[in-house]
Amino acid sequence: MSDTGLPLGLPGARVPVIGTGSHVPGWVLPAVPAAAGTVRAVERALVHHCGLAPEHVRTVLAPEKPVVLGEELTAAAETADSVRSWRYWVRRTERRTRR
Numbered sequence: 001m002s003d004t005g006l007p008l009g010l011p012g013a014r015v016p017v018i019g020t021g022s023h024v025p026g027w028v029l030p031a032v033p034a035a036a037g038t039v040r041a042v043e044r045a046l047v048h049h050c051g052l053a054p055e056h057v058r059t060v061l062a063p064e065k066p067v068v069l070g071e072e073l074t075a076a077a078e079t080a081d082s083v084r085s086w087r088y089w090v091r092r093t094e095r096r097t098r099r
Contacts (some may be wrong), residue, residue, distance in 0.1 A: 009051030012081030016072040017043050020062040036061050 007013065019042075021035025043059045046052040060072055077084055 006051040007083045008046065008085070009053075010082040011053075013052055013083035013085075014056050014058070014076040014080035015046055015052060015083075015085045016058045016060065016076045017046070018060045018063060018069055018072055022062055 008015070017039055019035050019039035021032035023029050023031065039059060039061055043057050046057050047054050058072060058076065060068060063069065
């Protein structure tokens with residue numbers, strides 16, 4: 001383990017961090033430009049606070065095809081021999097009207 005003593009500090013830990021703030025043209029959801037910053041912040045937190053080695057986090061911003069998500073998860077699962085971690089976030093946008 002790293003000096004943090006945390007499981008993500010194990011040599012076999014792998015974490016893909018994948019995010020996008022854009023959508024296909026004509027999609028009803030608005031773009032979320034802050035998504036890239038959030039992805040980078042998650043990457044930094046994993047390394048600086050959780051003990052993950054920088055070379056063990058794989059960051060992908062705005063993948064061109066949805067299949068990239070599956071490819072990255074598969075690669076992490078195949079190369080990790082201790083901790084495999086991923087999180088899927090969905091941003092919902094709702095407009096609420098006041099009564």
